[in-house]
Amino acid sequence: MILQVQNLNKSFGGISASSDLNFEVAKGQVHAIVGPNGAGKTTLIAQISGVLKPDSGNIIFNGKNITKTSAYRRAHIGLARSFQITSVILPMTVLENVMLAVQSLSGHSFRFWSPASRENHNREQAQQYLIDVGLGQRAGALAGEIAHGEQRQLEIAMALALTPQLLLLDEPTAGMSKDESGNIIKLLNKLKGQITILLIEHDMDTVFALADTTSVLVDGHIIATGSTAQIRQNPEVQRAYLGDSLA
Amino acid sequence: MFSRFKFITARVYLGFTLLLFMVPIVTSVTGQDFYLDLLTRVLILAIAALSLNLMVGFSGMISLGHAAFIGIGAYCVGIPAYYDIHNGFVHLGLAMVCSAVFALITGAICLRTRGLYFIMITLAFAQMLYFTFVSLDEYGADDGLVIYKRSEFAGLLNIENATTLYYTVLAVLLIFFVLLHRLVQARYGRVIIGSKHNEQRMQALGYNTYKYKLVCYVISGTMAGVAGFFLGNFTNYISPEMMDWTHSSELLFMIVIGGTGGVFSPIIGAAVFLLLEEFLSGITIFWHLIFGLILIAMVLFGKGGVHGLLLRWDEKVTNGAGQ
Numbered sequence: 001m002i003l004q005v006q007n008l009n010k011s012f013g014g015i016s017a018s019s020d021l022n023f024e025v026a027k028g029q030v031h032a033i034v035g036p037n038g039a040g041k042t043t044l045i046a047q048i049s050g051v052l053k054p055d056s057g058n059i060i061f062n063g064k065n066i067t068k069t070s071a072y073r074r075a076h077i078g079l080a081r082s083f084q085i086t087s088v089i090l091p092m093t094v095l096e097n098v099m100l101a102v103q104s105l106s107g108h109s110f111r112f113w114s115p116a117s118r119e120n121h122n123r124e125q126a127q128q129y130l131i132d133v134g135l136g137q138r139a140g141a142l143a144g145e146i147a148h149g150e151q152r153q154l155e156i157a158m159a160l161a162l163t164p165q166l167l168l169l170d171e172p173t174a175g176m177s178k179d180e181s182g183n184i185i186k187l188l189n190k191l192k193g194q195i196t197i198l199l200i201e202h203d204m205d206t207v208f209a210l211a212d213t214t215s216v217l218v219d220g221h222i223i224a225t226g227s228t229a230q231i232r233q234n235p236e237v238q239r240a241y242l243g244d245s246l247a
Numbered sequence: 248m249f250s251r252f253k254f255i256t257a258r259v260y261l262g263f264t265l266l267l268f269m270v271p272i273v274t275s276v277t278g279q280d281f282y283l284d285l286l287t288r289v290l291i292l293a294i295a296a297l298s299l300n301l302m303v304g305f306s307g308m309i310s311l312g313h314a315a316f317i318g319i320g321a322y323c324v325g326i327p328a329y330y331d332i333h334n335g336f337v338h339l340g341l342a343m344v345c346s347a348v349f350a351l352i353t354g355a356i357c358l359r360t361r362g363l364y365f366i367m368i369t370l371a372f373a374q375m376l377y378f379t380f381v382s383l384d385e386y387g388a389d390d391g392l393v394i395y396k397r398s399e400f401a402g403l404l405n406i407e408n409a410t411t412l413y414y415t416v417l418a419v420l421l422i423f424f425v426l427l428h429r430l431v432q433a434r435y436g437r438v439i440i441g442s443k444h445n446e447q448r449m450q451a452l453g454y455n456t457y458k459y460k461l462v463c464y465v466i467s468g469t470m471a472g473v474a475g476f477f478l479g480n481f482t483n484y485i486s487p488e489m490m491d492w493t494h495s496s497e498l499l500f501m502i503v504i505g506g507t508g509g510v511f512s513p514i515i516g517a518a519v520f521l522l523l524e525e526f527l528s529g530i531t532i533f534w535h536l537i538f539g540l541i542l543i544a545m546v547l548f549g550k551g552g553v554h555g556l557l558l559r560w561d562e563k564v565t566n567g568a569g570q
Binding site: 049051070071072073075076080081083087088089090091092096099100101103104105109110111112113114115116117119158162 | 426429430432433434435436437438440441444445447448449450451452453454455456459462
């Protein structure tokens with residue numbers, strides 16, 4: 001198991017966003033977490049990535065308890081994430097954004113004199129990640145001026161540049177057109193098997209296209225886990241989440 | 248994002264620098280010593296504005312306590328001079344170490360907060376220091392200290408001479424400019440600029456943004472301490488009033504006028520601010536009112552300050568040439 005979430009609890013005021021939340025992600029899998037709005041998906045990913053600290057419970061990554069590890073350190077031990085709301089450095093170019101990720105892994109950044117743009121090795125690596133996600137032609141464009149779908153691809157390139165063992169994707173196809181999300185699904189399918197992916201997703205088509213295993217999150221805890229095909233058939237899940245239309 | 252720094256913008260800044268070099272020549276020919284003094288003050292405050300803009304413009308930390316560092320630098324001249332220590336290396340060394348230590352301690356606390364809270368807590372620390380010096384009777388309390396002799400640099404540099412002082416300040420200002428110009432393009436600069444625009448993302452990329460911002464705070468504070476060292480020497484007088492928060496806000500106005508997007512632009516901002524102040528106070532006793540209105544207009548309508556204006560001009564020329 002690459003990731004184990006044990007008895008996670010987190011509440012805001014009187015509202016419990018995670019309550020006795022348990023699940024495991026097996027190495028090499030694409031594991032999807034689905035659930036209706038307000039089920040606590042974003043709170044869960046915030047706790048796994050270290051932005052929020054749980055009230056109680058443990059997060060075990062590669063056998064190590066990382067519950068109290070800061071967000072920036074988690075990036076260095078192989079946990080990378082994308083954000084639900086596109087989160088890139090808008091006034092920098094696409095290439096500069098990915099270079100920031102590469103730079104993060106290549107030693108400290110208390111270097112004050114040599115221009116970062118002249119670090120050829122970093123630039124070439126960053127360019128390769130852009131080619132991998134299909135943004136090779138957009139390297140010089142400002143991140144704030146490319147299309148929404150391209151920004152999502154950039155997000156993934158930045159996460160991949162951290163050479164993660166576990167990639168956390170928070171609704172990678174949110175707000176995308178059919179074409180754009182098709183590209184992302186193609187891209188993620190290519191990564192399948194190379195990197196373990198924890199996919200938080202609202203859109204069932206994406207989940208069915210990608211996930212090996214699916215867990216259903218309702219009211220802060222997992223009500224069912226199984227292969228994606230099983231989850232599709234599970235009557236309890238259909239009632240709680242998928243709705244009658246699929247039943 | 249730095250490839251835009253070219254053409255007209257660069258030429259204007261280069262021209263401005265050449266003008267600064269010529270000031271003592273012109274004032275000595277025309278006998279207008281007053282203007283040499285005024286421009287010396289411009290350069291000293293330009294150092295402070297330059298350092299503040301590293302925080303505000305490049306790292307997104309808006310401080311209302313920057314005058315504290317100027318005060319520290321000035322007292323590092325005044326207090327040793329009071330004990331008949333006139334060695335400039337000691338003064339300058341003290342100014343840099345004391346302001347760096349003050350920046351490290353207060354920065355470590357201030358950076359736990361953000362936004363409006365950050366502004367308020369930097370202000371609080373500066374005012375704390377202000378009242379501490381007001382209460383120091385030994386060093387003149389409210390009235391401050393007169394410095395009878397400027398810092399001595401073992402015969403290498405005589406800053407009692409107004410022209411020498413001017414060129415010394417100009418040299419330091421330009422050295423700081425070059426250092427910052429390199430810094431913002433280096434690895435370190437990328438990280439603080441990234442943190443300004445999206446701190447959460449930078450943390451997700453594995454950067455301990457707190458540490459990087461704290462170093463930024465210390466660099467900025469130390470540079471402002473050097474400005475204070477020169478200000479104490481220049482005015483031959485120090486008082487707690489130098490640390491007053493109104494001076495911090497003046498520095499903020501300077502960088503807004505110059506534009507926060509450039510490394511050089513705070514120098515222009517300092518010049519515009521101080522020359523305008525001088526000019527207006529010469530015409531009418533109600534100059535504060537006019538000055539205030541002009542400042543408001545500049546903040547409201549001058550998007551990106553002088554720097555923004557020049558960049559837009561450059562863009563227009565570039566686009567025009569392309570058609």
